[in-house]
Amino acid sequence: MKIAVAKGDGIGPEIMEAVLKIFTANNVPLEYEFVDMGKWVFDKGFSNGMTPEAKQTIESLGALFKGPMETPKGKGVKSVNVTARKTWNTYANKRVFQTLHGVDTVFSKAGINIDITVVRENIEDTYGGIEHMLTHDVALSRRFITRPGSMQLIRYAFEMAKKKNARRITCGHKANIMKITDGLFLECFHEVAKDYPELKADDIIVDDLCMKLVTRPDTFDVVVLTNLQGDIVSDLCAGLVGGLGFAPSANIGDHICIFEAVHGTAPDIAGKNIANPTALLLSGISMLQHVGLIENAAIIENALLYTLESGVHTGDFGDKKIPSVNTTQFAEAIINNFGKQPKTNAKVVIPNKPGTPAPFKLAQNSMMISRESTDEKIVGVDMFIESEEQPLQIAKKCERHAGVKFKLVSISNRGTQVWPTGSVYTNLVNQYNARFESLDGDPLNQQDVIGLYVSLSGNFKICSFELLNMWGDKKAYSLAQGQ
Numbered sequence: 001m002k003i004a005v006a007k008g009d010g011i012g013p014e015i016m017e018a019v020l021k022i023f024t025a026n027n028v029p030l031e032y033e034f035v036d037m038g039k040w041v042f043d044k045g046f047s048n049g050m051t052p053e054a055k056q057t058i059e060s061l062g063a064l065f066k067g068p069m070e071t072p073k074g075k076g077v078k079s080v081n082v083t084a085r086k087t088w089n090t091y092a093n094k095r096v097f098q099t100l101h102g103v104d105t106v107f108s109k110a111g112i113n114i115d116i117t118v119v120r121e122n123i124e125d126t127y128g129g130i131e132h133m134l135t136h137d138v139a140l141s142r143r144f145i146t147r148p149g150s151m152q153l154i155r156y157a158f159e160m161a162k163k164k165n166a167r168r169i170t171c172g173h174k175a176n177i178m179k180i181t182d183g184l185f186l187e188c189f190h191e192v193a194k195d196y197p198e199l200k201a202d203d204i205i206v207d208d209l210c211m212k213l214v215t216r217p218d219t220f221d222v223v224v225l226t227n228l229q230g231d232i233v234s235d236l237c238a239g240l241v242g243g244l245g246f247a248p249s250a251n252i253g254d255h256i257c258i259f260e261a262v263h264g265t266a267p268d269i270a271g272k273n274i275a276n277p278t279a280l281l282l283s284g285i286s287m288l289q290h291v292g293l294i295e296n297a298a299i300i301e302n303a304l305l306y307t308l309e310s311g312v313h314t315g316d317f318g319d320k321k322i323p324s325v326n327t328t329q330f331a332e333a334i335i336n337n338f339g340k341q342p343k344t345n346a347k348v349v350i351p352n353k354p355g356t357p358a359p360f361k362l363a364q365n366s367m368m369i370s371r372e373s374t375d376e377k378i379v380g381v382d383m384f385i386e387s388e389e390q391p392l393q394i395a396k397k398c399e400r401h402a403g404v405k406f407k408l409v410s411i412s413n414r415g416t417q418v419w420p421t422g423s424v425y426t427n428l429v430n431q432y433n434a435r436f437e438s439l440d441g442d443p444l445n446q447q448d449v450i451g452l453y454v455s456l457s458g459n460f461k462i463c464s465f466e467l468l469n470m471w472g473d474k475k476a477y478s479l480a481q482g483q
């Protein structure tokens with residue numbers, strides 16, 4: 001079985017060498033094809049940070065094991081890490097956080113055992129990366145949450161929770177504020193939950209989740225979140241078990257999976273052979289499990305846990321009274337502990353059941369669609385306009401353009417209604433949302449909206465517009481604060 005390996009930048013090559021040495025010493029039956037990705041590939045002029053050969057190799061092998069990579073700053077290029085995750089639709093980011101004995105934290109000292117798996121959506125949300133300056137003062141970020149994308153992620157999370165005999169699966173969200181986007185994610189969570197009656201499924205508002213994670217982390221098991229909230233919550237969980245040096249990560253897709261540590265390239269310690277390879281090793285162990293090399297995975301994990309329990313540590317953690325070892329010595333200590341059983345959390349050694357990571361060959365992009373049976377109609381439009389005038393003056397102008405099809409129903413600024421009701425104490429910026437609805441409640445068409453756009457543009461610069469849709473009797477848009 002062959003996998004693609006990218007050593008990465010900074011400490012990447014040192015920690016990758018340590019991990020592959022451990023794999024080789026354990027006779028892991030894998031072959032490695034090294035691919036060119038990272039900063040030096042950007043520097044050679046490849047704007048996505050990987051060579052076409054690297055892309056082809058990864059697509060044909062289906063599994064990539066990667067070290068951390070640096071994104072050049074100020075050159076307008078996108079992170080190769082994010083590009084890789086998105087291009088290959090690795091829709092689930094799975095991160096396991098467990099108490100490691102030998103890694104002191106307030107919880108391990110208090111005897112509170114942590115075993116939390118965060119499943120973070122990996123493609124959508126604000127990471128769609130679509131941002132615009134609407135005016136000189138106003139930036140807008142678009143947040144995509146899709147039904148098929150959420151369903152794909154949440155199904156994976158439930159399947160994974162079932163396999164691990166999870167006590168509980170929890171959806172973290174902010175659906176009380178982001179009613180449409182997080183509301184959709186939460187709706188998908190409860191829809192999928194119906195197919196897994198044996199699992200205790202619940203949801204929690206993300207701020208409450210953060211508070212409870214730091215006060216009672218032992219009450220959580222699997223936690224599912226959208227991309228940005230998941231990014232923040234997963235680093236919070238890393239902090240609970242000792243920091244990013246102990247946080248593995250698997251990016252799971254239907255065809256291609258990427259296994260990597262979540263810490264960066266640590267330029268401050270690169271080249272010194274002192275970096276901690278634990279996070280990359282744990283990510284590698286999760287890769288071995290993924291391709292069915294469960295015996296190797298268990299032996300190596302037990303050796304790692306035993307090594308940590310015995311107090312061996314690199315300089316970034318552990319008992320300061322015990323001298324630290326370097327990266328190579330840490331790897332050697334693990335190799336010397338193959339076959340030993342840790343006192344806590346020992347893994348059962350079961351024979352390998354190797355699968356193949358090689359993906360199906362796809363001829364074209366998959367289209368993910370879920371069909372709504374309810375009628376869809378356009379009932380209005382939000383026009384995002386630039387203006388420094390007061391709300392009343394804007395309303396007068398807008399009403400002149402409303403014509404026979406539209407009525408102006410609301411004007412808001414930074415999401416707060418300022419017309420027809422509002423307060424002079426609401427501070428304004430130079431960008432308003434003028435909401436028009438159908439005058440008589442009849443459905444509108446796109447030509448009507450374009451007509452309004454053309455007319456309004458005589459008075460205002462229109463930065464953007466959004467259609468207001470109804471699906472059956474359900475509004476597919478939110479109201480402004482105060483509307």
Ligand code: NAD
Pocket residue numbers: 011067068069070071081244245260261262263264265266267268269274275276277316
């Ligand atoms: P960082 O994680 O590289 O470093 C933060 C601190 O943690 C540093 O003090 C570093 O020495 C320490 N540290 C990190 N990993 C360690 C390890 N394995 N052992 C011991 N100490 C370790 O974060 P940063 O400084 O913000 O980022 C540096 C670069 O890494 C940036 O170019 C960034 O784009 C990149 N980055 C890459 C990834 C990735 O490839 N997945 C993730 C995050 C950051």
